[in-house]
Amino acid sequence: MTVSTAIARLNAADPDFARHLDHLLSWESVSDDAVNQRVLDIIKAVRERGDAALVEFTQRFDGVEAKGIEDLILGRERLELALTRITEAQRQALETAAHRVRSYHERQKQDSWQYTEADGTVLGQKVTPLDRAGLYVPGGKASYPSSVLMNAIPAKVAGVSEVVMVVPTPRGEINELVLAAACIAGVDRVFTLGGAQAVAALAYGTESVPQVDKIVGPGNIYVATAKRHVFGQVGIDMIAGPSEILVVCDGQTDPDWIAMDLFSQAEHDEDAQAILVSPDAAFLDRVAASIGKLLPTMERADIIEKSINGRGALIQVRDMQQAMDVANRIAPEHLELSVADPQAWLPHIRHAGAIFMGRHTSEALGDYCAGPNHVLPTSGTARFSSPLGVYDFQKRSSIIFCSEQAASELGRTASVLARGESLTAHARSAEYRILTENKGN
Structure with missing residues (x-):
């Protein structure tokens, strides 16, 4: 049995594409x-x-x-x-x-690391x-x-x-x-x-x-x-929004594979978002057909259908470069580069939580066992956030050690800046350490 879906179709060439994309991406996790x-x-x-x-x-x-x-x-x-x-x-x-x-x-x-300057000043970082x-x-x-x-x-x-x-x-x-x-x-x-x-x-x-x-x-x-x-x-760690997947495809991957990759996130909940971007309009049609064919076979078909129809989209772009531009605009949690040469396009990606390279690398592998963390930034926060990692459980403390000579030299600079901010105690604290000509005589 095949069902028809109402997944949105967008074209980056349309003059109001940006407005439609913004509306599609809009999400606010608000507590009443x-x-x-x-x-x-x-x-x-x-x-x-x-x-x-x-x-x-x-x-x-x-x-x-x-x-x-x-x-x-x-x-x-x-x-x-x-x-x-x-x-x-x-x-x-x-x-x-x-x-x-x-x-x-x-x-x-x-x-942790440290380095010593010529005058004996030691600077570094202690990781704990x-x-x-x-x-x-x-x-x-x-x-x-x-x-x-x-x-x-x-x-x-x-x-x-x-x-x-x-x-x-x-x-x-x-x-x-x-x-x-x-x-x-x-x-x-x-x-x-x-x-x-x-x-x-x-x-x-x-x-x-x-x-x-x-x-x-x-x-x-x-x-x-x-x-x-x-x-x-x-x-x-973060306040996570609904799960997201963005697939960028050159039109040469099995459309059933792509449809199921979209389903893999859509089945999380009705607010999850699954988007496909491709320069091949005929391929988008084939994926739409695969969605209709495969959806009735899914255990969580109701959830997937609501997610796909409510927040999903098939987006046609001019070429692969424009596909990269759209991907960076979306800044997705999961990005699949389902293309012939993913390494060639990797330098063009600036914003993504996790990047899945090539036709055989499904997002599901990253969820379970590939190795990288599956706790990822959502709702466009990949523009400034990173996956959960070891660094999230470590603190960094700065280390500063000044020799007598260094404290004197730096003290002059600190004094000027502190007095410029009208913070006299700061200035005098630094000035106490400035060496005088006759010190020690």
């Missing part, structure tokens, strides 16, 4: 007043009542019969048990993915891992073991001493794959908490949940809103 107030109330309760508030909210929102906070803590032995409860194929897949993610992120580690990181993982029937690997492994590679994971278990549903992934990734402590209350607990600490330095991981609107409110108290 009710959500915002509810999150603030939850954060306040957790700060004031600690564990008791966590137990109360878990009972109310997740339907979990917890008598005390001890019922919401999973020990290391429980994570190890999960490894025995998944299939051998699942365990091998998790271990393969974890190995590849770890190997890739090992290359991101930054080291965070003490403790918090990882939020969606729970229940949703299974995101890949997110556990992508968030926990870079933290561990960075040298974070303790990774604390929170994962809700609505109605007591525990996902063994998620716990197994936590075991393999080296997560240190797990609390079966979710929602804004879990974020508040990580940010401020309770009697049982330790306060962390940074919170990472995806969540619903309550989690995202809570992360916004606790930012500053702790660091956060």
Whole structure:
């Protein structure tokens, strides 16, 4: 059975193309007043009542019969048990993915450095891992073991001493794959908490949940809103919007492959965005036909159809150079260069979270096991943001050591600039170190 879809068709040659593209890309993740107030109330309760508030909210929102906070803590032995409860194929897949993610992120580690100037001044940078990181993982029937690997492994590679994971278990549903992934990734402590209350607990600490330095991981609107409110108290990774894929194709890839690549993001949720850009109008027609042919075969056909029809597009461009211009304008989370020579076009790409090179490199490989992180900037933020990585779990401290001679020379410069800003104490602090002609006589 073939169905017709209403996916938008745009042409970059149209005079109002820019306006239509802006409308297509527009997305605001806005918490309404009710959500915002509810999150603030939850954060306040957790700060004031600690564990008791966590137990109360878990009972109310997740339907979990917890008598005390001890019922919401999973020990290391429980994570190890999960490894025995998944299939051998699942365990091998998790271990393969974890190995590849770890190997890739090992290359991101930054080291401290120093250099000495001729007058003895030493300048440098000291790189230090965070003490403790918090990882939020969606729970229940949703299974995101890949997110556990992508968030926990870079933290561990960075040298974070303790990774604390929170994962809700609505109605007591525990996902063994998620716990197994936590075991393999080296997560240190797990609390079966979710929602804004879990974020508040990580940010401020309770009697049982330790306060962390940074919170990472995806969540619903309550989690995202809570992360916004606790930012500053702790660091956060990002406030992620819906998933996105942009495929740039020269018209020579199997249209069924491209349609399924678009589906791979559209199936996340109705607000996900899947866009194809090509200079070949006939190819766009073939992909549209593939979408109609393949959509009825998908388990999440309803979600895909709403995503494709609501926020998807097939865009015709003049040539491949214009395709690059459109790609940079969109600054997508995931960019597939499904072309004959992707390396030739790579220098033209300035803005993208992750770039998938060639016809055989599907975005799905990056989601699970290629190695690079799948936590990526969305909603055009790839213009100024990067994928989650080891560097997100490391701090940099500047190092400055001045010899007596250097302090004297730099002091003269600092004095002039400080007095120009009318900051006399700054100036005099520097001037005290300026050597005089007769010093030591």
